[in-house]
Amino acid sequence: MIRARGLRKSFGEFEAVKGIDVDVRRGEAFGFLGPNGAGKSSTMRMIASVSPISGGSLEILGMDPATDGPAIRGRLGVCPQEDTLDNELNVRDNLYIYGRYFGIPKGEVNSRVDELLEFVSLTEKSRSKVEDLSGGMKRRLTIARSLVNNPDLLLLDEPTTGLDPQARHVLWDQLFRLKQAGVTLVITTHYMDEAEQLCDRLVVMDKGLIAAEGSPRQLIEEHSTREVAELRFAITDETNPHEAIAGKIEDLGRLEVLPDRILVYSPDGEEVIAKVHERGLDPIAVLVRRSTLEDVFLKLTGRTLVD
Numbered sequence: 370m371i372r373a374r375g376l377r378k379s380f381g382e383f384e385a386v387k388g389i390d391v392d393v394r395r396g397e398a399f400g401f402l403g404p405n406g407a408g409k410s411s412t413m414r415m416i417a418s419v420s421p422i423s424g425g426s427l428e429i430l431g432m433d434p435a436t437d438g439p440a441i442r443g444r445l446g447v448c449p450q451e452d453t454l455d456n457e458l459n460v461r462d463n464l465y466i467y468g469r470y471f472g473i474p475k476g477e478v479n480s481r482v483d484e485l486l487e488f489v490s491l492t493e494k495s496r497s498k499v500e501d502l503s504g505g506m507k508r509r510l511t512i513a514r515s516l517v518n519n520p521d522l523l524l525l526d527e528p529t530t531g532l533d534p535q536a537r538h539v540l541w542d543q544l545f546r547l548k549q550a551g552v553t554l555v556i557t558t559h560y561m562d563e564a565e566q567l568c569d570r571l572v573v574m575d576k577g578l579i580a581a582e583g584s585p586r587q588l589i590e591e592h593s594t595r596e597v598a599e600l601r602f603a604i605t606d607e608t609n610p611h612e613a614i615a616g617k618i619e620d621l622g623r624l625e626v627l628p629d630r631i632l633v634y635s636p637d638g639e640e641v642i643a644k645v646h647e648r649g650l651d652p653i654a655v656l657v658r659r660s661t662l663e664d665v666f667l668k669l670t671g672r673t674l675v676d
């Protein structure tokens with residue numbers, strides 16, 4: 370569905386995407402995970418064929434965006450990061466007018482709109498003004514709009530940023546159903562839980578480059594340990610003991626010393642905590658958890674995902 374080799378994007382002197390290789394297969398959910406400014410949106414805009422590439426090569430659905438832009442765009446669905454709904458129109462007309470842009474005949478658009486409103490659970494809001502919708506409803510309407518032309522490939526740029534947890538879960542369910550229905554999804558996100566939940570494969574992007582690639586499980590197995598022990602010690606205004614304590618436990622596993630806690634990577638987190646206590650150290654809070662993509666990102670880049 371997508372094949373990029375050495376793909377680059379520059380804005381003047383600044384290189385936002387510095388040569389990346391990407392392959393997205395039919396029917397999969399593929400993710401670009403990375404912090405703000407990693408180059409995810411710039412990559413998405415090139416894939417959406419609305420921003421010319423600055424170097425390398427890019428093929429979308431077997432076509433070249435430089436010469437086949439309109440043909441590619443006709444087969445894509447795009448759900449942008451910002452809300453671009455038409456506030457002057459009601460919910461239904463936002464979908465109807467968009468469908469007509471694609472040249473879909475009136476009768477067909479009407480039944481398609483009914484189907485889509487049903488799919489995103491907005492049938493009852495059909496005649497409401499867009500401005501009266503909640504953030505989650507607006508995002509669902511945007512997703513419905515991106516599906517109007519029955520796209521082969523759906524691009525979602527940070528689909529759940531700014532939504533509350535419940536609205537995020539509703540959206541994830543809908544995206545999951547789309548995937549089940551065979552739509553290829555490409556998602557950018559800086560939420561590791563979103564990536565773990567939705568993506569079959571993903572690339573971790575940082576500063577315009579790909580730092581790692583694989584399924585969430587592969588990435589965790591390759592770059593982290595099964596368990597992580599999180600230790601918090603009392604911090605006062607004058608002293609942060611974490612650096613000094615880290616020196617006393619560095620043999621227990623790989624450490625990440627963050628401002629508010631120490632992470633110890635080990636296959637057995639309980640054992641780490643027992644040893645910490647044996648050494649006379651007295652954490653105010655401990656937690657043993659499974660490794661996540663956040664741990665992978667921290668190891669690869671030395672930073673957390675959400676700044």
Ligand SMILES: Nc1ncnc2c1ncn2[C@@H]1O[C@H](COP(=O)(O)OP(=O)(O)OP(=O)(O)O)[C@@H](O)[C@H]1O
Nearest residue numbers: 380383385403404405406407408409410411412559
């Ligand atoms: N039109 C532009 N002109 C100049 N610089 C740009 C432009 N678009 C993006 N950039 C820069 O390119 C870099 C990558 O931006 P991009 O939006 O692709 O990152 P991102 O990973 O999508 O981040 P976010 O999660 O904030 O959307 C940033 O430093 C940004 O300031």
